[in-house]
Amino acid sequence: MTPTTLLWTILIPAIAAALLALVPKGVKFVREIIALIAGGVSLYLGFALFAVKNLEWRLPWLGGGVDFELRLFHFSSFILLGLAGFLVLIAVYSTVKMKDHPHVRSYYALVFLSAALANGAVLSDNFVPLVFFWEGLLVTLYGLIAIGRKGANKTALKAFVISGFCDFCLILGIGILWAKTGTLTISKISVHPQGILAAAFILTMIGAIGKAGAMPFHTWIPDAAIDAPVTFMAFMPAAFEKLLGIYLLGRLTLDVFKIEKGSGLSILMMTIGALTIVLAVMMALIQKDFKRLLSYHAVSQVGYMILGIGTGVPIGIAGGLFHMINHAMYKCGLFLSAGSVEHRTGTTELKKLGGLAREMPLTAVGFSVCALAISGVWPLNGFVSKEMIFHGAIESGYTIFAIAAWVGAIFTFASFLKAGHSVFFGKKNEERPTVKENSLALFVPILILALLCITFGVFNKMPLTQFIQPILVGHVEAGESIDFTGHALSLFNPIAGISIACLLLALGLHAYGWKRGGKKAYLASEPIHKAPVLKTLYDWAEKRFFDLYEQGVIFIQALSLVLFKGIDRPIDFVFEKAVTSVGSAMSGVLRKAHTGRYATYLAWCLGGLLVIAAVLSVLTKS
């Protein structure tokens, strides 16, 4: 493994993307084979580089600190491996799911281009190439949403504008950092976020959490869940964007800025995290569509990661990072199972489904494991990482954030009980045609992810010691332990007790709602939906009152209308009407004077002579 191998991790998916863009639409198998080979090679490189750990490659470029620098170290090699893993799973799944998609050519090309750009972003050790790759992902994001169903380009634009705003903040923050530290090499920067540097941190943090999809930069994700291909949802918002956004957030909080426990910025991050958890999960709870429900959870879970990292406590940070990889696994699996349901039944509306477990048992198993994992049920991976985050939140000294996280846990489980109950269990909806289990390529990726969820939970020592804990080496105070495996699955401590109580409460809520809704599972959330104050808030949310993008669009439209009517039209009137009509009138009068009668013209000449003679005489004499 020479340093140039780092380049290949970027170039191989990029070359694959170029090839995939060239394969004509009608050709069979070639596309899928290229995708699988490229994915396989990427995964191999991921493992190989994870074993190598330390590589650096740099190419002097523009000078002035703007160089092409790639750096492989533990954290980036871990993310690189994760990205490659998800790429392979998505590639396998897409071979069947996306086979007949009208834009299959652009889809594959964009997926692999995204992979190339993501690898580049992870490896960049200089902010300029980082921003280059980061912005490139903006383009593929737009493209992948836009190839969805009709009208998806509007959602694509929304995603583009929101992510573009976050990226703009990122660039701004980088600019401040550059001005203050004089370098753009990420690994050389280590500052205390004070004064203007605090602003730099907030700006770069917005770039990171915006990519991960935290509130209030999340609003495109539920829209994309409906409009974009479901594989895109499993690929980008569920997996890639979480890994990238949280990776950058981790780099920012661990390396670039020194965020201290209990500092204002730490509280800010925890607040964002807690709000994201609670608000997004409340929205998820009442959703009537499987994919839309999942998409709100993709937002809500980011809150746990930000909260964990924001605690500034080693166990919290480790929990946040562990949650990142766990979440990517089960959320990817959940979206893929939603895709499988959609593939067979043609719908993802909860009330039209039901009882699928008998017809699609493997998908149901995969879904159930992932759903229990995301809900934090013992002994799955979600339980481990959430426990670590609860511990971190308590340790940070602000119990309120731990309480928010527990509230999130209640409704997460409640909404997955509702989703699972409506889709896979309960009674079969008579209007729904009877279906068969999907083919191998569709359920195997889901089962692999479910298996990983179990492994990372039951055998959590392996991922924690292999992946997570080494990230923290050198970032904790001397002598502080970074071994968090001790009480990972421990049930007999107060925190685990509260968590389990939360799950039981959720079970109760679901049962109550189910009974009240006439034993219809998809109505199980209605008691909460229709609760006095909440109902109004939900109505407002459904009307997108809280969607900053939609409100911004309304504001800008109003502003442009005001400017158009108030400023543009009057100016236009002056030029269009006043000037032209005065000009034409002048022209008309003058033209009427030119009759073609030469006697008149001669009279003008003589009159002119008299006037000039008079004027000259007067002027000369005076």
Add this chain to the structure above:
Amino acid sequence: MIFLYIGLPLIVAALLPLIGRASKKLLPDVLGNGVFLFLLVYGLTGAKSLIGGGPVVQSLDWFGETVALKVAVDGFSLFMLAVIALVSLCVGLYSISYMEHYGSKANYYALLLMMVAGMNGLVLVTDLFQIYLFLEVAAIASYALVAFGLEHDELEAAFKYLMLSVVASAAILVSIAILFGMTGSLGFSGVAEGLRALNAPGVVAICAALFLLGFGLKAALIPFHAWLPDAHPSAPAPISAILSGLLIKVSGVYAMTRIFFHVFGLTPALSQVLMWMGAISIVLAAFLAVGQKDMKRMLAYSSISQVGYVVLGIGIGTPLGIAGGLFHLLNHAVAKGLLFLNSGSIQQATGTRNLDEMGGLAKRMPITAATNLIGSLSISGVPPLGGFWSKLLIIIALVQSHEMLLAVIAVLASVLTLWYYLIIQRQAFFGRLNERWAAVKEAPFWMSAASVILALICLGLGIVFSAVITSWIQPAADGLAKGMGM
């Protein structure tokens, strides 16, 4: 060898009708354009070094006896000679194709050469009566050229042109007679000395007014302009180009400027009158141009307006103002020549001059459309073309002499200019192709070549404007400011 400028075209003009019997097309083309090319090359190379040490005065000898014909070259006259040669060469090249079916080429070139000889003579002479003499030579050739097609319209236009030109000649002659009577001299310096000795500003004012009527008519300044929109559009396109591009400037602006600067001296009163006549011409003619439907008539009104800029610039009397005015004279000669040639190409291709009937011609006549766009933008004063710099110089000079009102007028009027040139672009070249012109073809080679040369000069004048100003405009302005010393 300065006499060549007058003698060579005259001799060739005399011979051409005879040669024309032997060779109807080839020899007249070659001889006519050969003379123009020679004069241009000589003006750009040889003559430049001639005046290196200051103005040169030569007189004609006939076997040792001095004939009373003196010619003098300074920076100003050399500049004018070069402009005349340049535009007439392009017009001559254009005529090779355009005059193919327009009557006798030999006669046409003979008249054209006579007009050029008249203009050259006017630029070179040093005495008032000789100015009148060459003014008439050029004018008479131009009457014949306007009428060259011998159609009803053309004859009528030539006659109208003649009628008002005669008034101009009469006014000039009267003024010359008064000055001769008062000073007993006709030479510029003699008259100037005599007037200084007499100290009679009132009479000078009357003479100046008469000259302003006479030369103002020739230059078509408002209110003496009314003949031009009838005369110029009726002539064959190359003649329109040379009338608008050269004749009104040489027989109007040049003669007026020479006399006012070197005989009367530019008094503040004269300066004010010149500037205001210029400004009024700019604005009113621009408004008149906006309302025209006939492309050539619009261009003719535009000529009145642009000559207004030249007079406005020269009338300021400061070195910068004179330089701006002269540079605009050059830019306008090139661009307006180009635009009239374009109008001829369109008229020959479509048979109409009415803008409403055109439309989308850019698709059929790309070279004409492109060169026309360049010419239009240059006259309208769009950077980086030549017209922008000359208008800028004039406006800066106005601001420097605290003529704010005139400066504002000059700026706003250039918007009007852009307006009517955009009308031409939109009506004639852009938009949907009128089906009537589906079969129209691009102009023949020589016509296109002449347009392209002029368009490139428009571009070049804008790009290397500072070199043009230092090597040509500044010596000319200096020559004007210094006086001739003859």
